[in-house]
Amino acid sequence: MATVIDGRALAKKLNQQTSERVQKMQENDGITPGLVVIIVGDDPASQRYVRNKHRTAQRLGINSIVKQLPESVSEKELLKWVDQYNNDPTIHGILVQDPLPDQINEKDVTRAILPEKDVDGFHPVNVGKLFLNDSTKYPVSCTPKGIMTMFSEYHIELKGKNAVMLGRSAIVGKPMAALMLNQGASVSILHRLTKDITEYTKDADIIVSATGQLHTLTKNDVKVGATVIDVGQNLNEEGHLVGDVDYDDLFDKVAYITPVPGGVGPMTIATLMQQSVDLAEWSIHRDN
Amino acid sequence: MATVIDGRALAKKLNQQTSERVQKMQENDGITPGLVVIIVGDDPASQRYVRNKHRTAQRLGINSIVKQLPESVSEKELLKWVDQYNNDPTIHGILVQDPLPDQINEKDVTRAILPEKDVDGFHPVNVGKLFLNDSTKYPVSCTPKGIMTMFSEYHIELKGKNAVMLGRSAIVGKPMAALMLNQGASVSILHRLTKDITEYTKDADIIVSATGQLHTLTKNDVKVGATVIDVGQNLNEEGHLVGDVDYDDLFDKVAYITPVPGGVGPMTIATLMQQSVDLAEWSIHRDN
Structure with a gap:
């Protein structure tokens, strides 16, 4: 049975920290x-x-x-x-x-x-620094950054792990791949031209799905104990918000999974808030 | 039996083109x-x-x-x-x-x-544009760019293929991965923390090795018909310049392979020359 990564609870915690940082910055x-x-x-x-x-x-x-x-x-x-x-x-x-x-x-x-006010982390120079694993401070696309916070909070190790990124968008897939690579994962970036996604996912320790397609992963596509992060925000036939992966089907096989709604979504906006405060802090103590 | 990708001949051809472009630019x-x-x-x-x-x-x-x-x-x-x-x-x-x-x-x-004079393609803004597959013109690290010319000249298709990049350096591994991804390959970026490289290489259509380690690949690590590009420049026990992979061992199993010396090396400097002329041309007709 999987541990559910509770994006709402984490976002609440992160927002609390952000609020405290705002207060301190005003005071100090x-x-x-x-x-x-x-x-x-x-x-x-x-x-x-x-x-x-x-x-x-x-x-x-x-x-x-x-x-x-x-x-x-x-x-x-x-x-x-x-x-x-x-x-x-x-x-x-x-x-x-x-x-x-x-x-x-x-x-x-x-x-x-x-670039130093680019709170979305979309400017090419910030993307370049991310890909180069630059040691200075720069903003990063909020959805992937929020997912990294999830990994950290749930002590999900990336170093030496096999990670699969499904999707290669500028906003999610590419920066997510770079962040995982920078943390020492081996990273496979897959997309709609990939012939056999299962060939990759069946051996993956960590899978991040941002395909925008329903039923991207079922339990036959993953190994026991994998971590599955679902960035998808799709409407199903009944008009309900659902993710990319078959959550219920995967639930008993994987170790960690994010629900939709209540997973990645709330973390994106909380990360945007966090990064707004980061940018303000960095403007005081510029290092790059 | 493999087709040998002749870097010296390709570099000569590319230099000839570059020389002609220089002449035309002077004339026009x-x-x-x-x-x-x-x-x-x-x-x-x-x-x-x-x-x-x-x-x-x-x-x-x-x-x-x-x-x-x-x-x-x-x-x-x-x-x-x-x-x-x-x-x-x-x-x-x-x-x-x-x-x-x-x-x-x-x-x-x-x-x-x-950035517009960055003939090595190392500036973060150029790296960012590459990773974002930007449609404007910008310089790219010369070794990976030279390898892309090899693929093109030998009609080695990347779209929909499984590619493995061994190494994640800023100069070779990362830009090479981005270039292959931009051409529609599924790309796995591996490195010294990867536990089982063969798990990836045995299913790969294209493998680029930039590990700086001898014996990175033998015939048991690759599938029949793979393309192997060797960026390694190592000295063996006898003091000879050799690549990362066991060339002779792979030769009968793969479809395309680069020798060392005479493979990637000559293409890097020819690409530097090509890109010097590119930058001069782009300075005349700036589009970004």
């Missing part, structure tokens, strides 16, 4: 971490995400600003706002909410954010 | 690609490498400058030279030869070189 340095989320247009899902981030940030004592721009905003105008926040010393983290309308090149926007 | 744009190699101290091996690069560059028509600095040079002084070449419009590529003396932080030097 007179600084309140500032996070701005720029949102373009009225997409209901995006609005909900942003509201969620805003409320959590406020609750933890972070100075949270939501900058709403119209769907018709030009790239130039959006970049003007990014530039303004780049130059605002009270703002330590800048995030531009996905998705963006067609007239805006997302890559231009990602690169316009100062 | 009035520009000669400029490459500066900064070398610190008198290490004989480094001096030999630099002389080799310098002669090849000159032969291909590249404006090659070797800047010799004393072993005792300060980091500040070295960075002053980097800055001078950064600002020199006749210089398109800057390379600082490894190794550097203790008083100099190699990372500082790598980051001081403008």
